[in-house]
Amino acid sequence: MFIIDAHLDLSMNALEWNRDLTQPLVAINRREAGLTDKPDRAKAVVSLPELRKGNIGLVVATQIARFVTPDNILPGWHSAQQAWAQTQGQLAWYQAMEEAGEMVQINNLAALDAHLKLWAGDDDNMHKPVGYILSLEGADSLVTVGHLERAYNNGLRAVGPAHYGPGRYAQGTDATGFMGTKGHELLKEMERLNIILDATHLCEDSFWEALDHFNGHVWASHNNCRALVNHNRQYSDGQIKVLINRGAVIGAALDAWMMVPGWIRGESTPEAMNCSLEVMIDHIDHICQLAGNSLHIGIGSDLDGAFGREQCPYDLETIAGLQKVTGLLAKRGYSSADIENIMHGNWLRFLRKAWG
Numbered sequence: 001m002f003i004i005d006a007h008l009d010l011s012m013n014a015l016e017w018n019r020d021l022t023q024p025l026v027a028i029n030r031r032e033a034g035l036t037d038k039p040d041r042a043k044a045v046v047s048l049p050e051l052r053k054g055n056i057g058l059v060v061a062t063q064i065a066r067f068v069t070p071d072n073i074l075p076g077w078h079s080a081q082q083a084w085a086q087t088q089g090q091l092a093w094y095q096a097m098e099e100a101g102e103m104v105q106i107n108n109l110a111a112l113d114a115h116l117k118l119w120a121g122d123d124d125n126m127h128k129p130v131g132y133i134l135s136l137e138g139a140d141s142l143v144t145v146g147h148l149e150r151a152y153n154n155g156l157r158a159v160g161p162a163h164y165g166p167g168r169y170a171q172g173t174d175a176t177g178f179m180g181t182k183g184h185e186l187l188k189e190m191e192r193l194n195i196i197l198d199a200t201h202l203c204e205d206s207f208w209e210a211l212d213h214f215n216g217h218v219w220a221s222h223n224n225c226r227a228l229v230n231h232n233r234q235y236s237d238g239q240i241k242v243l244i245n246r247g248a249v250i251g252a253a254l255d256a257w258m259m260v261p262g263w264i265r266g267e268s269t270p271e272a273m274n275c276s277l278e279v280m281i282d283h284i285d286h287i288c289q290l291a292g293n294s295l296h297i298g299i300g301s302d303l304d305g306a307f308g309r310e311q312c313p314y315d316l317e318t319i320a321g322l323q324k325v326t327g328l329l330a331k332r333g334y335s336s337a338d339i340e341n342i343m344h345g346n347w348l349r350f351l352r353k354a355w356g
Contacts, residue, residue: 001326001339002119004347005319006060006251007200007222007300008046010132011090017304021047022102025318039266043308045318048102052126054320057119058106058344060221060300061094061132063087063156066163067140074165076140083141091154094132104129107155109355116348133351135198135221138163138172145185152193159190160198160221162206170206173233178205184213191216196354199223199243200251200300203232207239211246217354218246222253222300224283229261237290244291247353249346251300252284256311259283270314277313277321281328284342294338298346299325 013019017038019028025047035041051059065083068076077083097103106112115131135158142148148159161183162172169186171177179187187210190197197218202210211218220243226234235243235250243250256275257263263273270276287297303312303319315324329339 001055001323001343002058002116003054003056003299003322004058004060004344005051005056005299005301005303005322006219006249006347007135007253007302007305008059008061009064009137009302009305010046010059010061011093012062012064012306013044013046013304014093015086015089017044019044019047022097022100023047023049025050038306040304040306040308040310043310044304045308045312045316046304047318048097048130049126050318050320051130052128054318054322055119055125056130056319056322057125057128058115058131058133058347060135060158062135062137063090063141064137064163065090065141066138066165067168068165072165080140080143080168084143084147087136087141087151091134094134098129101129104131105155106131106133107157109352112348112351112355133157135196136160137198138167138201139169139186140167142169142186145182145189148186148189148195149193152195156195158196158198158219158221159186160200160202161186161210162201162203164201170210171203172201172206173203175203176205177203179209179213183209187214190214194354199248201233204236204239211242217350218243218248219350220248220250220300222251222302222305224253224258225286227286228283229258231258233258240287240290244296247350249296249298249350250287251298252280252287253300253302254280254312254316255302255305255307256313259313265311269310270312275313276315277324277328280313280325281332284329285332288338294334294341295346295349297342299343
């Protein structure tokens with residue numbers, strides 16, 4: 001089954017984690033043995049070879065750089081200009097991967113169709129470039145709203161206005177408050193450029209404000225359900241329903257603390273918390289039940305988004321294991337058409353509409 005993963009922090013892993021994602025996963029983890037600067041050292045599950053092995057031929061890949069004020073304890077950059085420079089370094093990495101034939105940017109329908117045709121062939125996936133749609137996770141790095149058009153010209157096609165905490169254009173996870181004038185200007189410019197609004201990470205106030213002021217295409221690249229894990233990072237049923245009404249697709253995420261209630265970072269283990277891929281199906285099924293169909297859910301794994309095997313389903317050794325999801329969906333009674341929708345079809349339908 002061809003798979004689309006709508007959220008991977010590939011450039012962050014390459015530049016901040018210093019991972020050569022062109023290498024086999026075993027080589028990446030072997031090189032990190034003994035390192036303790038990150039909690040997921042030697043536990044990575046994502047590499048370009050593993051994406052190919054899992055027939056994950058198209059991903060939404062991020063740029064990410066948070067701005068933080070002096071009183072903000074979150075990690076981040078001390079100026080918008082520094083954050084912008086970080087995202088430009090990340091862009092340079094994607095471009096280097098394109099030059100090496102490892103990846104190819106997908107930013108219009110013609111490129112999408114050509115890429116799907118390439119991956120539909122019977123030849124070995126291991127020699128095919130992984131397609132990526134460029135997304136900005138948190139808009140803090142946009143020094144001005146005018147920088148958005150520059151980013152669009154470099155291929156940016158989706159923007160999440162906020163990440164964790166307070167942001168320059170919107171408020172994110174664990175924060176409260178509205179977007180304000182600058183946020184509204186950003187939404188207006190996104191609409192003019194036909195950039196997709198990624199509602200993920202918007203706090204509740206900013207979420208409702210964004211949907212009230214933005215008339216373009218909306219998705220949620222990596223979000224789970226508050227009904228199953230009661231935290232502001234997850235979506236309430238009301239939020240999910242309004243996204244469904246807007247034609248959105250929501251990507252099911254595989255960060256364990258978002259999957260099972262009661263997770264304690266650094267202490268809980270996937271095995272002890274019974275965090276398996278079956279739990280992912282629980283979140284997928286909840287959204288399908290609210291929608292009354294399988295047309296508004298996909299995969300947005302967020303794997304290796306600052307966590308590794310210590311904080312993802314215990315029955316997933318590498319990202320190629322997403323192929324197991326097809327069998328789990330069938331076991332729950334989902335039809336072959338439903339499974340195709342969830343694994344790739346919904347994202348493709350969304351993109352054809354947004355880019356048409």
